Amino acid sequence: MPTNYQPEKFKDLYREFRSGDNLSDRLLIEVFGGSRSPLFFPTVKDRMLALKDARKALDRRLTFLDDHWHKIVTMVRRVDTVHSLDELVDLHRSLNVIAVELFLRHVGVMELHQMITFYRHRITEKVIELVLDRLEKPPCPFAWFNMGSDGRQEQTFFTDQDNALVYEVHGSAEVDAYFKHFADQVVHDLDTAGFALCTGNIMPINDKWRGSYAHWLAEMEEVFSNQVQENLLRVIILMDITYCAGMPEVGEQFINRVHTMIRQHFDALLTMARSAVMSSVALNFFKKFRLERSGEHTGKFNVKLFGWAPLIMTTRVFALKYGIRVTNTVTRLQKLEAGRHFDADFSHDLQRAYLVLTRAKMISQVEAIVSGSKYDYYLDPEVLSDEEREELREALISVENLQKLAYNSFFGGML
Known part of the structure; x- marks a missing residue:
């Protein structure tokens, strides 16, 4: 009978299907095609055409990244051979331009x-x-x-x-x-x-x-x-x-x-911890963004001072407390997790918060570049999508949770 299927032919495919290891066509089209996939495809041919468009978009992206990577490698090699400051100025300027272009093509924070x-x-x-x-x-x-x-x-x-x-x-x-x-x-x-x-x-x-x-x-x-x-x-x-x-x-x-x-000098570490715990985060009592109400930054907040910096400072004091000598914030968080000082979920939330806050900081830098204004770390949450705003809010909540942990860990809740 044609419907007398042989199980062994499908076991591996079904395992992939259930585990999610095999990306769906719809996801591929949305990610690489740059457009929302339809609810359904009328025919298999329509599916194939959409995937071909997605492949073209992926090929363009790979070509862009390959071209820029070779430019970076070539320029960095030239640094070793230059003989004048003027040449270094030109190389630095060109490399910075490539970095911004890569960010605007969604290259990640850690890569940059x-x-x-x-x-x-x-x-x-x-x-x-x-x-x-x-x-x-x-x-x-x-x-x-x-x-x-x-x-x-x-x-x-x-x-x-x-x-x-x-x-x-x-x-x-x-x-x-x-x-x-x-x-x-x-x-x-x-x-x-x-x-x-x-x-x-x-x-x-x-x-x-x-x-x-x-x-x-x-x-x-x-x-x-x-x-x-x-x-x-x-x-x-x-x-x-x-x-x-x-x-x-x-x-x-x-x-x-x-x-x-x-x-x-553990007292010096305690002083740093006190400063980190008392740093304000840009959320109000209701966990909404706390924005400037007047002046040139009305409707904005300083993403460095009221988000990114408290995370950096508080992560630093925990790393120093446990003798972790690496300096990179994400690596410090990974080491704290590896040493079982932070549980995996908490560490991952904080790593995600770092990426979100740093990306927000970089967006504010690009805003200044595009507008030709002086960069001052202020970000208007309205320039972000709804999803990005929610990610930013959740990142700030994670920073507050880290500060609460530091408050209890260093001062027993008695600061």
Whole structure:
């Protein structure tokens, strides 16, 4: 009988069908065809035509990504061969344009973080190399460090300088003078190359962010022991430090010392935790967006200050509490999950929150680029789709949940 089916012919297909491993045609058409799939196809031929259109769209997307990837690889390789700052400026500008184009083609946050951080790291190394070519040989080994979003490998479309400089020889006026001049030159050239001057002056042209290893040890003892507001900010910034250029051994020694200091000064960690817990999130009592009611930002909220930053800060203090030394926020969350300090669902909610909040921050950056206005981290939720607004609201709720956990974990609910 034609309806006497043989089970073995269908077992594997049915298993895929039930597990969802096999993408449906409707989903493929909606994802790659860019249009909503019909409720049903009148004929198999109609289904085939729709899938062919989706395949054409997929081919165009793959061609676009392949073309841009080869451009990125070619430009980053050129960084190693340039001999002038002007060439670096052009390369940085072109790479930034590609990054924005990829974002607007829905390339993900973590992919863009990795790419932008990588090419900016290489450009920074090249700037330092070009400066050293103009100066006499350094009088002693040194290390140049990245901090902030660069230190966390979380770079986006706009960047500024958050750096520190450490060198080995102490007590020599000549050595100090050399590295002061060196820092002046590097900071100036980084600014020219597109790394804006830090408004908080977290740069080695500032004596607080440049010095011998012995000088830094004395400074850190004061900073970690005396928790006034200025010192708290310096401690927080140091917790995201990564080596960039110079001698790796000097970099490793200094970073090890920073982490030893935080273990020895739990009170400094408590001060950071208090600051993280008390940071406001852009939700009101009814879990709706808390927006500016007057002024130039009416109807908007600062997505960095009232969403992204509280998540970064609170994740950081948990990572430090459990001796996790990686600096990237998502990796910190993964390590907290792996160490069973956070359960899987909670960790995944927070990772999703990070991606949503960072994407919102990047959208606000593109809004500024498109409008030709100064970027200030403010986002109008109305520029988002209904689904994106709900994702953003849920992300902020996840941040509040993390703050509540920190409140109980560090202060026993008695802050």
